[in-house]
Amino acid sequence: MIWLNGKVLPLDEARINVLSPTAQFGANVFEGIRCYWNEEEKQLYAFRLKEHYARLMQSMRLFGIKSPYSEYELEETMKEIVRANRYQEDIAVRQTVFVDGFGSWFSTEPVGMFIAPIAKRRKEVPLSFTERTCVSSWERISERDMSPRVKVGANYINSRLAKLEAEDRGYDSALFLNRYGYVAEGTGSCFFMIKNDEIITPMLTDSILESITRDTVLNIARQELNLKVTERHIVRSELYSCDEAFFCGSAVEISPISEIDGFRIKEREPGKHTIEIHKKYIEIVTGKNIKYREWITPIYGGGI
DSSP states (O other), X not given: OXXXXXXXXXXXXXXXXXXXXXXXXXXXXXXXXXXXXXXXXXXXXXXXXXXHHHHHHHHHHHHTOOOSSOHHHHHHHHHHHHHHHTOOSOEEEEEEEEEOTTOOTTOOOSEEEEEEEEEOOOOXXXXXXXXXXXXXXXXXXXXXXXXXXXXXXXXXXXHHHHHHHHHHTTOSEEEEEOTXXXXXXXXXXXEEXXXXXXXXXXXXXXXXXXXXHHHHHXXXXXXXXXXXXXXXXXXXXXXXXXXXXXXXXXXXXXXXXXXXXXXXXXXXXXXXXXXXXXXXXXXXXXXXXXXXXXXXXXXXXXXX
């Protein structure tokens, strides 16, 4: 079941105009929210719901479209459509606000929205899969062209080109450099590396998304693991001598990197800090770490 413009519909009945600006030009903003099933409590928890909707509102404002809904209405509607599907498993919920009608690429209305919950399994503890990645020949978009801070559908063509290039070269994923030659982020995920027990990540001004998962990882590293944390410029050659590296994001969660541009990371298997960060992350998103209960929202108020 899909929620579209105020109605709960079967998937094959949820349709939009093929000539709309969203279909033709990618005129939409979106959020991907993860929900995790807690078997012991028989509860499904949405992770950092309020932060996701605050960012969605910011994206709409910066993209130049008005929100037809308040943050409270969005939260309640999201719960409604998830409950309609009666999920008792981990899911990802895509919320997309789009420009409908028969306008052009500069149209600002009419505004439509859909919410689509889809089953998506979490990464298991302990982590086993690692990614082979490469530095892309494509440059990361910047504030001088298309702002990385805005989750606009069209922005992700930048990541699409890098991802396809990486796969053609035999890699799993790609890593962007920004306009100034510093490391930015992956294709739809933020980047962290660890050197001498210090966790290092690019700054928010390095052409990266203001990631909610990145903020979560920073909190885990500082508050749970007592690691030294540094947000700074990272140059390309540093990538080849780090002890551990991983991507993070709502979709990928914590995804260890084993190789960059053919250089093996020192800890080719998931490193000890990466494993511990992932373990703490799963504890938090499933509601098993009581210190972070304010970050999770129960979907089933009265039980399923």
